[in-house]
Amino acid sequence: MILPRRVPWATLAELDQLCSWIYADKADFDSKLLAIHRLSAWRAITYLPHALESTLALLVSITRDDIAHDTDHSLFLRQSYAAAIIRLVNGFVDPLQLGAYARSIASIANQIGLPQWLVELRHAATHEDLPSLELLREAAVQSLNWLLHHYFLPILNPSSAVEPRQAPLQSLGPLLKQYKSLCKITTRDVSLSSAYKSSITALVRSIERWISEAKVAANLAAGDVGWVVGSQYDSAFSDDHEKEQWALEKLCDALLEKGALVPLSRKKRVGPSDTFYPPATSIQIWSPLLHHLQEFHPELPSIVCGRIIAFLSDRDETNDENKSDTTFETCLARWVFWVVDTWPSNSQVDDRNLRQEVVINLMQALGRNLGNGFRNHKIAIDLLQRLCHSRPEWESPLNMLLQSSTPYRHIEWQNGHMDTMDERLERLQTLHQESETCVDTSSSEDVIQTYASGWKLLNTTWKPCPIGVHWATV
């Protein structure tokens, strides 16, 4: 269940005012002080967004610097600046460590467009000599500017904000290729497997890391970076879910390229005749990787199947050079069958559902394309029949699908439909009303209470309004 977020400001106008206090006039000491006071108050209200917390820390250091005397010890200022910058960088980068394995701070910073030298400064301030005051001052100014462009402006004016410079996601192809060639060697000669073991493991981890990079990219694509606050129930949950799906879809796309799951050579694409599995060598090569990935990403099987079905039912045939060759598609269909058949075997609960999901997906795809005679029709039907094999409950929809040839008719929208929908909604709502018997046991006990001085209970004059809005009594 997604809930709204609690923010410290009542309206965006308040945030706007804060922003102008900070950025309108760089030399205006008093307005900076106002901003510090406001941010300190907000901090006492609720958790501050990290960008605001960093802003507060930077402002405190800067204003302190403004009024510092030459006789003051510079170490105090340097430490104050350094702490602000270290926490700024950490706070932005830490939430984006999305994978199981640590990525370097620099690579994440690069992805969100945080200046590299701030990352270096963070390192120096943490582990090396404390940087000089001059450098730190410059860093504070740049950080504030960066926050203006990456936080304040996008939130205050979403349309005019500068697009965050987005580092393109690197291609997964080379990694997969490397993995494949290593695995080929070890499948051909088992004695070599221990020799190559470490490099294969390293590759698998690189692929895992690529997924976490893709998730960060998914964040950026969705226009936000920090993740949802923990205290807000499920919101993090579903979001997380979407990002992960996005990343896994990208992964699947790479796997569906020719030369990955499906071998390049057409001869090698032929699967065994006794089962509907993909070629044995392909299974040997890819199943360790797939299984490993599934460990961290339990929804991988369903996404793989979904992508393949989407691919099979894709009617766009423009860039296909030879239509007569369907070995590629057949091989993919066999992968679907393999995934459904063997994959969930380590979790019995799931078997039914994955199969069901795939069957439903397939049937829908077929149903939509009925009569259009889409190219992979035969392959899809073949796969569907095999999936439904010895499942009597799916026989009848399957037969219906196989026999009927009338395409799905799109119902034209008519004005009357709205009324029907309204009517149905009304009916549903009254149903609910009947079932909802709200117990309120306490309304009757209205004893005359004596209240403490200065207290009174509002009753008639007061009207409901959101928490934080004051309804004044007349």
Add this chain to the structure above:
Amino acid sequence: MLSAIAARKAAQAAARTNAESALESPTPAAEEHEEVEVVEPASVVGKRKLTDRPSGTRRRERQQKKKAKRYFLEDKADFRTQQDVIIVKSDSDSVSNSDVSDEYTDINLADEDELMGEVRAPPKRAWSPSMPVLDSSDEESIIEENESLSQSLPPRSLSTFHPIRGQNLFYVSPNQLSSLKVPQKNGTILKLSPEETICIAGTYMLTVLQGTISILGTLLTVSPKPHNIYAFKSSPLPVITAVSSESTLLQGTIPTELGISMPSGIVVMIQELQTGVEGLGRVCKVFHGVFDFARYEDQEDRQMLNVNGAYLLRNLGKDYEPYVLPTSWEKALENTSSTTAGGVYLVKGAKKSGKSTFARTLLNHLLNRFERVAYLECDLGQSEFTPAGMVALNIVNAPCFGPPFTHPTIPNAAHYIGATSPRSSPSHYLSCIQALFRSYELDVQTPIVSNIFSGSDDVTTDRILDTIPLVVNTMGWNKGLGADLTRKIQDTVQPSHVFEFVSSQTTENPDWRDESNQPPTFEPQVHTLLDPIIPSPSNPLHTRYTAADHRALNILSHLHAVLPSPSSPESDPSILSLEQLVATSWRTSLSLCSQPPYAVDWTKAIDRIVLVGSGTEDVVPSEVGRVLNGALVAVVTSWGDDMGPPERDLINPNGEDVPAPIPYNQGSSPPSPTSSTCLGLALIRSLSHFSPLAVPLGPTLGTSTELHLLTHIPPSLLHRGNGARVFVKGEIELPIWGMLDYSVGMRDDGWKSGVAGLEWSRVPYLRWGKGEGVGADKRRVRRNLMRKGQM
């Protein structure tokens, strides 16, 4: 809401736990770091039972496991050998488990998906680096795997009792009960044979008419006083076990026309308990569905009990699980049975080991022999009787059969810390506990007997009146500073009995122990070691809620609760009253934003407003109104000098805006615990001079020094003594659910349309969707990344 994929995935995550024991982490190196592999808060089947062997064996087992992993990693060619590995490892673990789960999976398969979607879904990813964990009073943001000891599995059948009307189940009407001193309303009488069990969920009143029963680890004997039972899916369910039929008959007789042959059997009566507590499922929708049991009842049992809100459950379900008293707990409780001399009972151990559950059971157990038992709550995160954030002394006279949110109570004495952990104010925390313990020693331990009878006509009791024992529940933060604090608490309260949960975690890390477990200077008479509770293999609902969820529910339960007024409102607040004021019902038909508030004139009613928590020293007086608007504050009665009326020279920096300054001194310290007590929480819903969005209708007139607030504290308590004139604001916020308006429309998602008839753009402090820009969200702490060395 959640897709089928998510639900399926969740089920898979749960089912995969077996595989996980072999594959928790692909790197053998991760073994060295207990915390790295900790990952899934859901059920952990794999490793249990290993721990009840000597540690030497255990170590070996672990090594074997490592080997198995390596073997497995090498053998990439045939990945499916994985299955073999699992079987080898887990056959000793849970053969019986799988039996059980097979059976009920069949039964509830149909419900499964539906439920998963409806109630908060369990963790869906096997590994989550950044899933935030908000845990009680603890430093670490990592859910720790509870490697715990073996204990008897929950019984497969919850109820061996088979109701047959007219034979062992009878309906009674109020006039048939007139000769008994029990509540005069319709009821159902059940006659049980010894050893028979019956599991009744929901809310009901339970009266024992003959014999002895055991419920939630507590023995109940004949008494005309009914016990209120609250049993929901959010916590383990009570199973009533008939123990023995030997006991004195209740005064008065059960009407003979019912045909109950009294000399044999155990007789209990169930009556309807209408409290409205189910409404909290609407308030806090993550708990929607935990109150609903109707679908789990067997067809033939429907209406059998004939008591609204009570449901007879026959079998284990996927979403709930019965309360099982571990053997070590049972022994520990038995050991306390002989004492009549009161004493101080301290419960300590790691989080999630079952401290609170044990402390509640112990409390109920002691209430069998003592008229009253005092309960000192030191766990700020998950308080039993009060909302989170305070240390409290409660004096309890009736056993509590229900999770904490079903008994919101006005503490007899309490101090507000304002955070879910004492980490930012450890010394204040300690002095608060010391003050509470001192009032226990002075006013409670040996009460003046005349004091006891005031307001109570139940003189027939054979329980001990002149001694009140104390149960002390500590926090789960048991490392570093946390351990130090617990040790100091132990030194303060000088317990006669210490119950310590020994988790395998601590025994494996001797370093922790050396550093933190310096022996307390005071040695208790009895030191009992207890086994921590084990996470259930079936992953029922209650294990899916986080500490933060429970905290939110608890706060909302308090704000919606209706509490009785004290019997002697005029007494001096500095003298501790022994009366227990516990919620009798919940008012949930109106959401918080629609409930008529109190208008409080701060020039007349408030002496001091104090902000506590790190960083609040920086809040300047001109900004304090902003901080208070929408804040959750503790209402404190103070009789010391430190919190007197404000000095007149309080400065008011921008006088034009603020007609009269809010009585706030920047950086002032919280009220002294020796001369104050906290009554409970209040929600300041708005301030007159600070209304961020336009008032919907009408001019802003009225007093301009007024704040509107909601509180469950009875008004008569607020003006006792000098009155509760100090407000303390800490870090604890109103849960988001409390700001929403669920009473809009009749549909379940009516709250999504706005608040109090206003569209979202006019609702302050709430923002839909993700934060735009970088860093719009709170910093997230994570400590479980695998580093280079582990790769």
